[in-house]
Amino acid sequence: MSLQVSLVYLTCLILSSRSSAPGRASLHRSSDSAGRCHYTFTVASPEESSCSGSNVKQEMDGVLSRLALLEALVSQFIKGADGGAGTGVGANHEEGLQEAYTQVTRERNQLQQDKEHQDRQIGELQRRLAELNKEAESLRQTPCLQAHTSGGAQHEIKPASDPPYSSGSGAYQEMKAEVTEVSAPHLIPEGNHNLTGCGELLSVGEPVLQRKADSITGKYGVWLQDPEPQGTYYTNKTVWRIDAVGKDVRQLFAYEDTDQFSRGFPMKVLLLPEPVESTGATMYRDSLYYQRKHSRTLIRYSVVSESLVSRLDLPQASYHGQHPYSWGGYTDIDLAVDQQGLWAIYSTHKAKGAIVISQLDPDTLEVKKSWETHIRKHTVANAFMLCGRLYTLASYAAPHTTINHVFDTATGTGRTVSIPFKNKYRYNSMLDYNHAQRKLYAWDNFHMVTYDVRLGRTSIGSS
Numbered sequence: 098m099s100l101q102v103s104l105v106y107l108t109c110l111i112l113s114s115r116s117s118a119p120g121r122a123s124l125h126r127s128s129d130s131a132g133r134c135h136y137t138f139t140v141a142s143p144e145e146s147s148c149s150g151s152n153v154k155q156e157m158d159g160v161l162s163r164l165a166l167l168e169a170l171v172s173q174f175i176k177g178a179d180g181g182a183g184t185g186v187g188a189n190h191e192e193g194l195q196e197a198y199t200q201v202t203r204e205r206n207q208l209q210q211d212k213e214h215q216d217r218q219i220g221e222l223q224r225r226l227a228e229l230n231k232e233a234e235s236l237r238q239t240p241c242l243q244a245h246t247s248g249g250a251q252h253e254i255k256p257a258s259d260p261p262y263s264s265g266s267g268a269y270q271e272m273k274a275e276v277t278e279v280s281a282p283h284l285i286p287e288g289n290h291n292l293t294g295c296g297e298l299l300s301v302g303e304p305v306l307q308r309k310a311d312s313i314t315g316k317y318g319v320w321l322q323d324p325e326p327q328g329t330y331y332t333n334k335t336v337w338r339i340d341a342v343g344k345d346v347r348q349l350f351a352y353e354d355t356d357q358f359s360r361g362f363p364m365k366v367l368l369l370p371e372p373v374e375s376t377g378a379t380m381y382r383d384s385l386y387y388q389r390k391h392s393r394t395l396i397r398y399s400v401v402s403e404s405l406v407s408r409l410d411l412p413q414a415s416y417h418g419q420h421p422y423s424w425g426g427y428t429d430i431d432l433a434v435d436q437q438g439l440w441a442i443y444s445t446h447k448a449k450g451a452i453v454i455s456q457l458d459p460d461t462l463e464v465k466k467s468w469e470t471h472i473r474k475h476t477v478a479n480a481f482m483l484c485g486r487l488y489t490l491a492s493y494a495a496p497h498t499t500i501n502h503v504f505d506t507a508t509g510t511g512r513t514v515s516i517p518f519k520n521k522y523r524y525n526s527m528l529d530y531n532h533a534q535r536k537l538y539a540w541d542n543f544h545m546v547t548y549d550v551r552l553g554r555t556s557i558g559s560s
């Protein structure tokens with residue numbers, strides 16, 4: 098008489114049809130058509146009613162727990178066979194059962210190995226997921242669609258204390274309306290992202306509206322956040338704003354954060370000791386740096402002590418309309434801050450209108466080093482510094498323009514580039530980079546906007 102023990106496992110459909118209560122094991126004995134006796138051990142899945150589940154790990158755990166039950170049943174069965182009681186199976190069947198037990202053990206070991214392999218794969222997948230999340234985060238920094246809504250403007254509460262329109266001093270600074278149309282190519286350069294520190298500018302995102310000025314004095318101006326605030330009273334959340342329209346521009350508005358800024362509620366208005374010329378001011382380490390009206394004098398004003406800390410003439414600098422940006426506005430001297438410190442972007446009589454870049458000592462305002470470029474200042478609309486490189490904007494009015502030059506102070510060389518840039522409101526009077534926020538700040542025809550930027554690996558050499 099031959100006895101064959103067949104073990105049925107993993108075939109959930111059969112399991113579930115044989116056994117209804119989960120977690121229970123049973124033994125079924127039947128003869129097949131050839132007259133041989135079949136022993137069938139079945140264990141129901143503790144979790145699943147059918148095989149439709151897709152969680153491999155859960156399934157594997159289920160199989161393992163079922164196997165444990167099966168082992169218990171088999172050993173119980175062997176014990177019963179040894180005692181020769183209750184089961185009706187003789188001791189001579191022991192060999193076959195032992196074989197079945199060995200097979201179960203072998204299969205359990207195989208499953209355990211599979212499970213370990215699966216665990217490793219899960220670990221690997223989790224690592225990949227973390228990487229993808231990081232990538233998604235970096236992609237989010239260059240949004241494809243304009244994320245900001247104009248809801249702020251719709252629900253705007255008109256503040257009592259936002260920059261008031263002083264009807265007596267409505268004189269405009271010089272403005273020009275020549276438009277340098279430069280067609281924007283569609284190519285966005287490829288490159289590796291560098292989310293920390295420096296890199297080359299690869300692309301500029303859509304303008305995101307932060308605030309719209311509500312009076313004529315807000316046609317153009319300067320708004321900033323300090324990339325490196327030193328104290329606790331003013332932080333990297335504080336927003337600073339100067340409306341630059343008027344004969345005697347001396348008010349510096351401080352807002353607690355971008356939210357208060359977008360609502361138009363300043364926390365403080367500081368009165369500057371000297372009037373401001375144009376939109377070239379910058380904020381760095383708790384000081385406002387600006388050009389004194391109708392002069393080449395630079396002023397460092399501490400917003401903490403609320404007093405003038407240093408003043409110094411910028412040697413040979415042109416001023417008051419001699420070498421402004423293309424839009425005019427007495428933008429002869431533009432101050433900028435980046436990872437490497439404080440810079441002045443201007444021209445001199447000697448340079449004949451070509452842009453001169455000087456690195457300044459932020460304490461004394463003295464020139465540490467200067468570079469002369471071949472970029473005619475009046476041909477570009479604005480400029481900013483990023484990682485020791487000067488970038489220029491081709492047009493202040495074209496809705497689709499480009500960043501068209503880069504000059505690297507590390508190598509003393511420049512080249513033309515073509516990075517698409519949008520002047521959504523068609524009169525961009527200020528452009529500054531904030532390296533802490535990793536954004537460009539601009540003042541575009543009453544609209545204070547930010548742009549996300551994408552930076553990439555520093556390329557070697559330039560032409």
Ligand SMILES: *[C@@H]1O[C@H](CO)[C@@H](O)[C@H](O)[C@H]1NC(C)=O
Pocket residue numbers: 333334533534
């Ligand atoms: C602003 O300052 C806080 C606290 O000092 C810091 O955690 C945060 O990263 C800063 N944010 C930026 C954009 O610099």
Ligand SMILES: *[C@@H]1O[C@H](CO)[C@@H](O)[C@H](O)[C@H]1NC(C)=O
Pocket residue numbers: 289290291292293294295296553554555
């Ligand atoms: C990112 O910038 C840092 C700081 O300049 C630099 O050390 C690093 O090599 C850059 N990484 C890449 C991928 O370009």
